[in-house]
Every structure is written in C-alpha cells, then in structure tokens.
Amino acid sequence: MRWLWTVALLAACGGRTMTIDEVILPDAGPPPVPPCDVDLLFVVDDSATMEEEQEILADALPDTLAAFRDAAHAPSSVQIGVVTTDLGAGGVSLPTCETTTGRDGVLQTLGADLPGCLRAYPPFLRFLPSAPSSSPDETGQDLRCLTMRGTAGCGFEQPFEAALKALTPATSATTFMMGTRGHGDGANFGFLREGSILAIVVLSDEDDCSAAEPGLFDSGNPAYSSPLNLRCGLYPTALHAIRRYADGFRVLRPERLVFAAIAGIPVDLVADPDAVDYDRVLDDPRMLVSVDPDDDNVLAPACNDETRGRATPGRRMTELARTLGDAGLLASICQDDLRAPLVGMVQRVER
Numbered sequence: 186m187r188w189l190w191t192v193a194l195l196a197a198c199g200g201r202t203m204t205i206d207e208v209i210l211p212d213a214g215p216p217p218v219p220p221c222d223v224d225l226l227f228v229v230d231d232s233a234t235m236e237e238e239q240e241i242l243a244d245a246l247p248d249t250l251a252a253f254r255d256a257a258h259a260p261s262s263v264q265i266g267v268v269t270t271d272l273g274a275g276g277v278s279l280p281t282c283e284t285t286t287g288r289d290g291v292l293q294t295l296g297a298d299l300p301g302c303l304r305a306y307p308p309f310l311r312f313l314p315s316a317p318s319s320s321p322d323e324t325g326q327d328l329r330c331l332t333m334r335g336t337a338g339c340g341f342e343q344p345f346e347a348a349l350k351a352l353t354p355a356t357s358a359t360t361f362m363m364g365t366r367g368h369g370d371g372a373n374f375g376f377l378r379e380g381s382i383l384a385i386v387v388l389s390d391e392d393d394c395s396a397a398e399p400g401l402f403d404s405g406n407p408a409y410s411s412p413l414n415l416r417c418g419l420y421p422t423a424l425h426a427i428r429r430y431a432d433g434f435r436v437l438r439p440e441r442l443v444f445a446a447i448a449g450i451p452v453d454l455v456a457d458p459d460a461v462d463y464d465r466v467l468d469d470p471r472m473l474v475s476v477d478p479d480d481d482n483v484l485a486p487a488c489n490d491e492t493r494g495r496a497t498p499g500r501r502m503t504e505l506a507r508t509l510g511d512a513g514l515l516a517s518i519c520q521d522d523l524r525a526p527l528v529g530m531v532q533r534v535e536r
C-alpha cells in the first residue's frame with residue numbers, strides 16, 4: 186500500500202513546503218517528523234542568595250542535554266544562551282543595583298571563575314544532538330561556566346523583563362525601562378532563529394519584580410511606605426501586567442514556545458509538572474504574600490531548605506505559566522535536584 190498525500194505538507198519546523206516526491210511513501214504511515222532547531226534561554230537569578238541554586242542548576246545541565254540527544258524526535262541543533270535577572274533599579278542607585286540597566290538582558294559571555302572555565306565564551310553555545318562530536322558532558326561544562334553567574338546582581342529580580350528584552354528586536358513597538366529597546370536584532374542577534382522552538386527557563390528564589398514604575402525602587406518615594414525588600418510583593422500594581430509577557434513571548438513564537446519557571450513553590454504542589462493545579466497552587470496558604478512574622482523586613486517563604494535557604498512565593502511565575510497554557514511549566518526551586526523538571530522541559534519541547 187502507498188500513502189499519497191494530495192496536499193502540500195508543511196514541515197513541523199521552519200515552515201518548509203514538502204515536494205510530492207517526499208509525501209509519497211511506500212508501505213508507511215504519515216511522513217516522519219523532520220528535526221527542529223531549539224533555542225533555549227536560561228534566565229538566572231544572580232542575586233545574593235542564589236549560589237547553591239545556581240550550582241544545582243549546573244549539575245542538571247549534562248542530563249538536560251542528554252535528554253535532547255535521546256529524544257525520539259531529537260532536534261537538529263540546540264542553541265543555548267544565558268541572561269540574568271539583573272536589569273538595575275530604574276536609574277536608582279542601590280547596593281548591588283549601581284548600574285542603570287544592570288546586565289540589561291544581554292547574553293552573558295564571561296566565564297565563571299571556576300576550574301575548567303574559559304575567560305570568555307560566545308554569546309550562545311550550540312549543541313548538536315545527533316553529532317558524535319557533541320558531548321552532553323562537555324557542552325554541559327561550558328554551560329555551567331555561563332550559568333554560574335555569581336551573587337552580585339541586583340536584588341530586584343526582573344526575569345520576565347530580562348527575557349523579553351533579550352529576545353525582542355529593537356524595531357518592535359515594545360520598549361523597556363527608560364525608553365530602551367530590545368536586543369533581539371542587536372547585541373543578541375543570531376540567537377533566536379527563524380522557525381525554531383523557543384524554550385525559556387527561569388530560575389529564581391524570589392518572584393518576578395518586572396517594574397513598570399521605577400519609583401518602586403526609590404526608598405524616598407512616599408507612594409511606597411514599606412521597606413524596599415517587601416515592595417515587589419506588596420505593590421503588584423507597580424509591576425508590568427502578566428499579559429505583557431504572555432503576549433510578548435507569543436508574538437515571538439505563537440506556537441513553538443515552552444516557558445518553564447523554577448521558583449518559590451512548595452514541592453508537593455508541583456510533584457507532577459504535567460498535572461499542576463494552578464488554582465490549588467495560588468490558593469495554598471504558603472503561596473500568599475505576607476510579611477514574615479519573625480522578621481518584618483522580609484516576606485514569608487513559600488518553601489524553605491536548611492541548606493539553600495528560603496524562597497518567597499512565586500505567584501507571578503505561576504500566573505505566567507498558567508496564562509501560557511500548554512506552553513507553561515512550573516517547578517519548585519526548593520527541590521534537591523533539578524534534573525526532573527529540566528528533562529520535563531525537554532519532553533515538552535519534543536511534544
């Protein structure tokens with residue numbers, strides 16, 4: 186028996202039109218899924234409490250790359266870049282936030298000061314799952330050197346804004362703090378490829394604080410009376426709406442998008458990443474934003490670990506993952522090993 190597909194088929198990645206010779210297959214079902222390109226962006230919190238969490242992420246990277254290699258429909262290539270959550274504090278000079286725009290959503294190239302790391306790397310790494318010369322361990326080591334970003338970054342973490350700025354072209358109508366533009370067609374040109382699947386992984390022990398109002402960071406601003414450490418959680422109306430990021434990422438990739446947040450979520454609420462009950466997560470008492478009764482200068486944690494410390498409720502992380510529907514994934518930064526959620530991200534990319 187021969188299958189004859191009488192309409193032109195579009196390849197799953199890249200939108201290539203298949204020829205009639207390609208769609209007449211002997212004794213087979215539908216044509217095989219062609220390999221895809223994947224562009225994977227890590228958004229890493231580089232604030233003062235993140236040393237152990239960055240280490241746990243780095244430990245999981247070789248297995249993450251191996252999962253791409255071992256997938257039934259392995260991508261033809263995976264480009265991997267790293268940005269940090271540090272976008273400064275809207276021009277307000279604060280400890281750890283001295284520069285106007287921080288690391289500004291620019292892909293990081295400086296290698297960590299660790300054994301085996303180079304001084305500098307390209308803006309993004311390329312892993313070829315089907316190439317014998319591409320080793321998950323070797324590429325994972327290079328990626329470790331880029332994801333270990335240190336702990337000197339601004340304490341106001343803005344992962345959503347950093348990711349959007351990293352990927353958005355300067356020609357877009359979307360602008361950023363102080364009228365600045367995106368880097369997608371400038372400093373980060375070449376990372377996001379036409380027709381690729383875009384995967385964004387955010388790692389942070391605090392919730393997103395992508396501010397629409399820079400006065401939120403000004404300790405002398407009478408509109409915000411609470412201590413600086415509490416403002417991101419207590420003044421959500423000073424932050425950009427979640428819709429800005431759901432729409433912004435979908436403009437870049439209307440369909441081929443995966444967003445994974447590894448954030449302050451109680452581990453038991455996200456035990457099965459494919460069956461997260463978002464209402465249950467957001468309604469859980471541990472996920473409510475409140476001042477810690479033992480320290481009125483910090484928010485109460487959603488989860489706590491004796492070794493790595495506390496993580497505040499990732500409510501905005503949860504809301505963005507929910508808004509993105511099947512493209513969204515949620516995991517806890519308080520779990521001991523990040524291999525499972527990262528391999529889950531790879532499986533979602535494959536699907």
